[in-house]
Amino acid sequence: MYINDSLKKVFVINIVFIFLAVHSSIAAEQLTVCVVNYPLHYFAERIGGEHINVVFPAPADVDPAYWMPDTPTIAAYQQADLILLNGAHYAKWINKVTLPRFKMVNTSAGFKDQYIESTEIFTHSHGSEGEHAHESLAFTTWMSFNFAAKQAKAIAEALSRKRPELSDIYKKNYAALERDLMALDRTVKEIVSKDRVRPLMVSHPVYDYFARRYGLIIKSVHWEPDEILTNEHMKELNRILKEHPAKWMIWEGKPKKESVERLRAIGVDSLVFNPCGNTPDQGDFLSIMRQNVENLTPVFE
Structure with a gap:
């Protein structure tokens, strides 16, 4: 069957438009990312921007480290595309429920050999959270700004694995966030050096x-x-x-x-x-x- 050059060009152009439309649809689809604390929420939003929907459902008046989400909230975590964990035994509820392991990302896993073990264990309560203990493993890892940058990098890498076509955007956004975090790091070092x-x-x-x-x-x-x-x-x-x-x-x-x-x-x-x-x-x-x-x-x- 003979097809003239004009029809061939139309055919090719249509195929290209179809491909671009499908690619654009996939790229535009937001990832739902659930997190266990606010620092991870901030890092994820800075890195993912408009391409992700970050969910951090802990009420404002609780310590997320000791909060226990209700059944519908746990279900929301289970349905997310990614679940960002702080690691270092943060968010005790993680070990009490079933979450899809392939969706979970421990953002501090890269430096787990540098976790800090405390010599003291404190037990107390605040508000409606009830009594809890500050256990031997310290978990506020992001308070070291270089660790915060490493956690942010783990997020960028996890997002890139999910959306490889957006990896350049994630890398660029991460680089900007890293600059901000390491600027804080340098400033604190300068202050303390006195x-x-x-x-x-x-x-x-x-x-x-x-x-x-x-x-x-x-x-x-x-x-x-x-x-x-x-x-x-x-x-x-x-x-x-x-x-x-x-x-x-x-x-x-x-x-x-x-x-x-x-x-x-x-x-x-x-x-x-x-x-x-x-x-x-x-x-x-x-x-x-x-x-x-x-x-x-x-x-x-």
């Missing part, structure tokens, strides 16, 4: 990776910023200060005015360095961390 032997108190045992990365000498209590310090709290602190003469208390949230005044009365000032494990009321992960770094500056002046 006085590497200064002892510090922290209100919660969530600063292990931060302290190790930047050479901070810390002792931890287990105080909630929304609770007014009692005489027992002050006795506990004074016992520690005898061997660890800190002049600053680092809080994970804004402390009560009465607590700040009680600490100031014994020569201890307060600052906030928010780990940002859950969605902030204002700003985003990067703006919160930049503010944290600014808050830290007076300590070493």
